[in-house]
Amino acid sequence: DVKVTQSSRYLVKRTGEKVFLECVQDMDHENMFWYRQDPGLGLRLIYFSYDVKMKEKGDIPEGYSVSREKKERFSLILESASTNQTSMYLCASSLPGFGNTIYFGEGSWLTVV
Amino acid sequence: AQSVTQPDIHITVSEGASLELRCNYSYGATPYLFWYVQSPGQGLQLLLKYFSGDTLVQGIKGFEAEFKRSQSSFNLRKPSVHWSDAAEYFCAVDSDGNKLVFGAGTILRVKS
Numbered sequence: 001d002v003k004v005t006q007s008s009r010y011l012v013k014r015t016g017e018k019v020f021l022e023c024v025q026d027m028d029h030e031n032m033f034w035y036r037q038d039p040g041l042g043l044r045l046i047y048f049s050y051d052v053k054m055k056e057k058g059d060i061p062e063g064y065s066v067s068r069e070k071k072e073r074f075s076l077i078l079e080s081a082s083t084n085q086t087s088m089y090l091c092a093s094s095l096p097g098f099g100n101t102i103y104f105g106e107g108s109w110l111t112v113v
Numbered sequence: 114a115q116s117v118t119q120p121d122i123h124i125t126v127s128e129g130a131s132l133e134l135r136c137n138y139s140y141g142a143t144p145y146l147f148w149y150v151q152s153p154g155q156g157l158q159l160l161l162k163y164f165s166g167d168t169l170v171q172g173i174k175g176f177e178a179e180f181k182r183s184q185s186s187f188n189l190r191k192p193s194v195h196w197s198d199a200a201e202y203f204c205a206v207d208s209d210g211n212k213l214v215f216g217a218g219t220i221l222r223v224k225s
Contacts, residue, residue, distance in 0.1 A: 033211075042203060042215035043213070043215040045212055058212070090156060090157065098145055098164075098207055098211070099145040099164045099207055100211060101159055102147075102211060102213060103159075104149075104156035105156050106155055
């Protein structure tokens with residue numbers, strides 16, 4: 001069974017803290033993605049990666065960075081958390097190519113106080 | 114730029130009634146279209162997807178969707194809704210190499 005695992009389901013962090021959200025997939029997928037989900041806005045793409053050490057900005061990269069040192073792991077980093085980054089974060093992975101199924105993790109709820 | 118519109122934020126249907134969730138997209142070429150479902154507190158699960166060919170696509174859990182190019186629509190349907198179908202539903206288009214563009218979502222409530 002395919003699996004995208006987000007190790008932290010619920011986090012509460014203080015403004016200004018550095019936050020790491022970890023994501024691991026066990027399907028040997030080249031593509032990995034980080035989305036942010038907010039009510040009424042759907043999912044918006046933050047960053048994506050098509051290969052190890054490769055990263056590209058999505059639609060809303062400001063305030064975020066990513067790291068992909070190994071194929072199976074894709075980390076989202078909030079360098080200095082702010083309250084407007086309180087949200088649900090979803091990691092996803094897929095094989096390369098149009099139309100391939102994208103598999104999602106269960107999400108990480110981040111609250112910044 | 115590609116975009117997806119789900120006109121209905123909330124929909125309430127009675128258990129056993131039929132369901133149609135609307136989705137309109139804006140995309141220049143032949144679209145790759147998806148419907149995902151998200152149960153409360155969970156990630157997204159793929160219901161079905163369309164690439165080409167037969168415009169009526171069957172998915173899991175008894176769902177189907179019809180692609181209508183002339184209307185730029187990809188509406189999701191189910192003939193008889195069950196209480197367990199209560200969830201949020203997202204329509205999405207593959208804009209560029211698996212980068213999905215999502216609609217804002219439709220929350221489905223099922224009343225018994």
